[in-house]
Amino acid sequence: MGKYDRIFQSDAVFEEFLSPEEAVAAILLKGVAYANAIVTAAADSSLENLEIEWFADILSGFEVFEEHANDELLEILDRLITLANISQGNAKSEGLGALFNSANDSLADELVLDGFAAGVSVLVDEDKLIIPKPKTPLLKQLQEALEIEDTEAEEVIDSVLNAFAESEDENENIDIYESPLGNFRLPIPVTPEQGGKIQSQEGTVGFSDDLGTLLRIDYYPIPDNQIEEMRSLGQQQYFQSILLNKYIPQVIVSNLPEANVVYTDNCVDVIEGAFFALANMPDGASISRQEENGHSQRLDAYRGLIIFSYCNFLYIISSQRCFFDGETHNSIEEEAELIKAEILEFIDSIEFK
Structure with missing residues (x-):
């Protein structure tokens, strides 16, 4: 079994699905892409140490979240973490698998690449502007689970890395x-x-x-x-x-x-x-x-x-x-x-x- 099979090949689903209101916020308003990014980050780190503010900041740079205030992003994130029982550390693998499955089942076709891009973003080494080699198996399995072709995946990865590079250039010119x-x-x-x-x-x-x-x-x-x-x-x-x-x-x-x-x-x-x-x-x-x-x-x-x-x-x-x-x-x-x-x-x- 691959390191991340317990997440991306899990059959677990939530017994409690998102309410209609939460579905609007978390799915139609691109919350599903957010869920995929959570899975990617959580799969290779301790959720107890996940910097939620940083995570929300990363996603706020995506066009699909441009109408979301920071508080709204944090609320979506908190809700998804609660659903997966991640915050208490209970059944981490099953929780992540259920989170991914519930998100992926509801993911509209036009948001698949957004979900993948969000996942790529949380794996970038911001100092070197690369995807570290130890992270590539996780990224590959996310790509396969979302059924994204290699060419499309490479384009998304390049786009994300370029966005990080542009952001770094802008930040160098900002006085703090x-x-x-x-x-x-x-x-x-x-x-x-x-x-x-x-x-x-x-x-x-x-x-x-x-x-x-x-x-x-x-x-x-x-x-x-x-x-x-x-x-x-x-x-x-x-x-x-x-x-x-x-x-x-x-x-x-x-x-x-x-x-x-x-x-x-x-x-x-x-x-x-x-x-x-x-x-x-x-x-x-x-x-x-x-x-x-x-x-x-x-x-x-x-x-x-x-x-x-x-x-x-x-x-x-x-x-x-x-x-x-x-x-x-x-x-x-x-x-x-x-x-x-x-x-x-x-x-x-x-x-x-």
Whole structure:
């Protein structure tokens, strides 16, 4: 018996199939390709040590997943792992075989190559940009199980390797900011050509430019007594208290007395629980307009803020929306959703450690 026959030649199937809703998310929305990649990665490594965030990041680069947010990919992955009993390490071989069979049975013809490409991606040696020889038997059996011709398989492998090479070239040209505490890193979101500036001090870093961009990260290690307070109050109540009663009064209102909170939202499905607030800041933007008398006057702005915790750090991440002369405001709810989406996109670019 080949090393991977117990997976790719297993007769096991799930007694519980995906619900219609999960089928839409996991199959019609290309979740089947995701399942095939899980099998490929899991077959040759410990699932307990699988870096799920990295795995989701790999798949987010596929066109078939372009409409999926990172949280959605993680949810699909968690669901599939649960179905296969992988997370508990129970019946690993049978679980992987059943996962592969259930995915493959539902795999639409047009997604076969996507499934194979996802499997190839998790086997690439990113430093050498090759498929390591010890991994080639696994890749060959995945190819045969999906009934892919050698020519097509070679084209997919070449395409995946080229994509990794292009990504590496792009990353070499991206400037990275890393927190002095080493708890996060991210591509710098502003450029010198647009007047980009980085202002960093203990516990905070801000990125701004001449176009009105302002993205700020405040971060604090959470001491034990605050962890206890969070447990006592409840996470959402704790976040709300910190943001509305401490941070905004001390950081914003103390400098802009007319600033006030106009919208709040408990984002329980964001980053395992977060809290959002929108502050109206008259004359509070980071950029100014020139008055006829030669004086400069700061623009009006909204500041959106999201607070959450990760690995015993408290994060408050914010962004501003400047209002230039003559620009019409949307409703508060619409402005809140726009700036919240912008902050979440910024958060997706951050690698937390």
